[in-house]
Amino acid sequence: MIDKTTSIEEIASSIESGMTLGIGGWGARRKPMAVIRELLKTDVKDLTILSYGGPDVGMLAAAGKIRKLVFGFVSMDLVPLEGHFRQARQRGAIEVMEVDEGMFQLGLKAAAARLPFLPTRVGFGSDVMTTNPDIKTITSPYEDGEEFIAMPALKADIAICHVNEADVAGNSRISGPDPFFDEWFCRAADRAYLTTEAIVETDTFNDPMVALQMPIERNLIAGVAHAPCGAHPTSCGPLYGMDVVHLQHYNGLAKEGLDGYVSDFVTGKGLSDYIESAGGYEYVRALPLPIF
Amino acid sequence: MTYSLAELCICAAAEAFRGDGEYMVTSIGLVPRLAASLAKSTFEPGLMMTEGEAYLVSEPVPVGPRGDYKPKIEGLMTYERVFDIVNRGMRHAMVTPVQLDRYGQMNISIVGDYDKPKTALLGVRGYPGNTINNSNSMFVPSHDARTFVDGEVDMVGGIGYNSARWPGGKQPRYLDLRRIVSNLAVMDFGGPDHAIQVISLHPGVTFDQVQENTGFELAKADEIGTTVAPTDDQLEVLSRLDPHEMRATVFKGNPTGAAE
Numbered sequence: 001m002i003d004k005t006t007s008i009e010e011i012a013s014s015i016e017s018g019m020t021l022g023i024g025g026w027g028a029r030r031k032p033m034a035v036i037r038e039l040l041k042t043d044v045k046d047l048t049i050l051s052y053g054g055p056d057v058g059m060l061a062a063a064g065k066i067r068k069l070v071f072g073f074v075s076m077d078l079v080p081l082e083g084h085f086r087q088a089r090q091r092g093a094i095e096v097m098e099v100d101e102g103m104f105q106l107g108l109k110a111a112a113a114r115l116p117f118l119p120t121r122v123g124f125g126s127d128v129m130t131t132n133p134d135i136k137t138i139t140s141p142y143e144d145g146e147e148f149i150a151m152p153a154l155k156a157d158i159a160i161c162h163v164n165e166a167d168v169a170g171n172s173r174i175s176g177p178d179p180f181f182d183e184w185f186c187r188a189a190d191r192a193y194l195t196t197e198a199i200v201e202t203d204t205f206n207d208p209m210v211a212l213q214m215p216i217e218r219n220l221i222a223g224v225a226h227a228p229c230g231a232h233p234t235s236c237g238p239l240y241g242m243d244v245v246h247l248q249h250y251n252g253l254a255k256e257g258l259d260g261y262v263s264d265f266v267t268g269k270g271l272s273d274y275i276e277s278a279g280g281y282e283y284v285r286a287l288p289l290p291i292f
Numbered sequence: 293m294t295y296s297l298a299e300l301c302i303c304a305a306a307e308a309f310r311g312d313g314e315y316m317v318t319s320i321g322l323v324p325r326l327a328a329s330l331a332k333s334t335f336e337p338g339l340m341m342t343e344g345e346a347y348l349v350s351e352p353v354p355v356g357p358r359g360d361y362k363p364k365i366e367g368l369m370t371y372e373r374v375f376d377i378v379n380r381g382m383r384h385a386m387v388t389p390v391q392l393d394r395y396g397q398m399n400i401s402i403v404g405d406y407d408k409p410k411t412a413l414l415g416v417r418g419y420p421g422n423t424i425n426n427s428n429s430m431f432v433p434s435h436d437a438r439t440f441v442d443g444e445v446d447m448v449g450g451i452g453y454n455s456a457r458w459p460g461g462k463q464p465r466y467l468d469l470r471r472i473v474s475n476l477a478v479m480d481f482g483g484p485d486h487a488i489q490v491i492s493l494h495p496g497v498t499f500d501q502v503q504e505n506t507g508f509e510l511a512k513a514d515e516i517g518t519t520v521a522p523t524d525d526q527l528e529v530l531s532r533l534d535p536h537e538m539r540a541t542v543f544k545g546n547p548t549g550a551a552e
Contacts, residue, residue, distance in 0.1 A: 026371065052371075053415075071415055072415050072416060072417055072418070073414045073415035073416075073417045074414070074415060075414055075415075080414070081413065081414070085412070086411075086412040086413075089402070089409060089412035090408065090409055090410070090411070090412050091408070092407055092408035098401065098415055098416055099416070100416055100417075100418060100419070100420040100421045101371075101375060101417055101418045101421070102375035102378055102379075102418060102421040103420070103421070105372065105375045120379070121379075121424050121425065121464065121466075122378075122379075122420050122421040122424055122425070123420050123424075124420075124424060124451070124457075124458070124459050124464060125420070125423075125424060125448070125451030125452075125454070125457045125458055125459075125464060125467075126416065126419070126420040126423075126448045126449055126450070126451050126457075127401075127406075127416075127447045127448040127449070128416060128420055128449075131406055131447075137459070147459050147460065177345060177346035177347060177368075177370070178345065178346040178370045178371060179370065179372075180370075180371055180372070181371070181372060184372075290345075291344070291356070291357065291358060292343070292344030292345050
């Protein structure tokens, strides 16, 4: 029987300086924050980060771990501007590849299909093209002869996503309404890791309606780590909402930097210690789902 | 009935969606959201819209805390699906850019120098794809020369009627900028070469006042009217769409929409 059980600590320790890391979720929703916090404890640096960015990007940027960020936005939804990302960006501390959200998706899909690029009209006329001189164009070989942008593949060494349920073999379920781009991050990566709210028996998935909520292929998954409330302070619908108070506190520290936050919430703390310091499991699981 | 400036803007912005039939609307921010919701609740019932997260709804969801109200789901619209159908068209976005220029180009990325910006904001988000594929309108709550900038915006996310930036100098075939509603006036892109022109002034506002607060020369429509006041029916619908009166917070002091 396949058993891919691992831990958030082991996932973080498999990430090396200079790697490209794809991070699932969206803004302040279903981010694999438990692994992000573990990364803050390491001396890993020079990462290239692919993300529909939220506090994952802000924390890694503030900790000086990002060499290059590939992104369409960084935002925490109900807290629209990510202060730590803004500080890093305003210092010129990170190299950026800023693309349209849909171009980002195409980049993941190109990588997933083992193609060098996918064509699109999106980007023409905008500064996405002037700020990314490496993005090239291609002419349709058919009668129309139209010129397209060749959105380059966004390949990752490692992808990390947080899911609601997984079995030890790497089958997984996302029971919130939107899987975002998690399956594409996994397909675009050489290997992918899942953190999960619950490790369940495979038999749990023996239901046609449940199977509709299982977008990630098991054979992409290198490891599964149990991380209850592991998306906190981001949301994990339908289990818990985003912790707006925590996110506001974190965001308020943008000017002074992340050191105080790290010593309060990260240093010397495993996941359950962290959750206790953030208010406890009961508090997190009672966080209301956001209304947009 | 008396009405506020916010209500005047919402009703003027709703007009942007007239004729859209079964288009999907994406409306970012309170005024665009209420404008699209008002349009769907009154003259464009066929519009497709979401509850703000992932589900298409058959009637607009009231803004703010919902109490016992449950969204009436009619389908699924995940982000992946949005980015796929952006390319198909049949969609109208209404957004609030931080900067907007004479070409209708929009910016929400940065202010200042790109490599070391004075102010970093969100990123281009979906602006490049929205504008090259779909219809787009804008709501601008503070009509001033910092928003309506001279020259070009600092980072062009949303594209506009600027032939110098078009591939081969040819207008992208689906580019369609529609309407701008600000706290002073209603504008469209019907001037010479798609120049931004004032089509109506809010009560008590003069054209010169709008021009003085704009970083570039505005065109004038043949006949500039006064922005149409909300009807009692519209105000009644708005009170249901916004039961907590969040629209009273759009402008400081919630000014009246009618002339003093």
